[in-house]
Amino acid sequence: MSKTLTVSKLLIGSSIFLLSALTQAQQVTVVVAPKSIEASESGDGFSFKSKDGKDYYVYHNGDRIVKGTEFISKKNSTVCLTIDTTNADDITSISNGKCKNEKDDMSLLIAQEVKLKEKCRGGYPDDPKTSKSCKAWVKISDKIESKGWCWGREDQAETEKEWKKCK
DSSP, X not given: OEEEEEEEEEEETTEEEEEEEEEEEEEEXXXXXXXXXXXXXXXXXXXXXXXXXXXXXXXXXSSOBOBTGGGGSSTTOEEEEEEETTTTTEEEEEEESSXXXXXXXXXXXXXXXXXXXXXXXXXXXXXXXXXXXXXXXXXXXXXXXXXXEEESXXXXXXXXXXXXXXX
């Protein structure tokens, strides 16, 4: 997640005021689900679903035009959404293909997986926190695998394994 400081000038009477806003932008790669693009009833934008079932809404009217909306028009297209997390998760731009920070996202997921594995294996068996950590560990491991990553090679000892892109 990146943070951007936006500075704007506002002229009121003969005085100029500088306005600043700190926005947090998150980039996420999604695959557009076939036949999921629908225009809004109000006409101010459209919605679509990703293949994993998440709903997205893109404002697209005279006041707000999101760059890159043409990349969503194809079924099964892979797009990178830039989302302003400080403003109701507004999509601020769309680019064709995977987000450039995909590797950073994997590093973050793997770091979370390591932390959850430690909590799961190091916790008390009867502690509900341990059970919660173990369930979250399985879930995040499945997510990493679904992105085409594998936990070591079959012929490796468990202590030598690490997450790698599957061949």
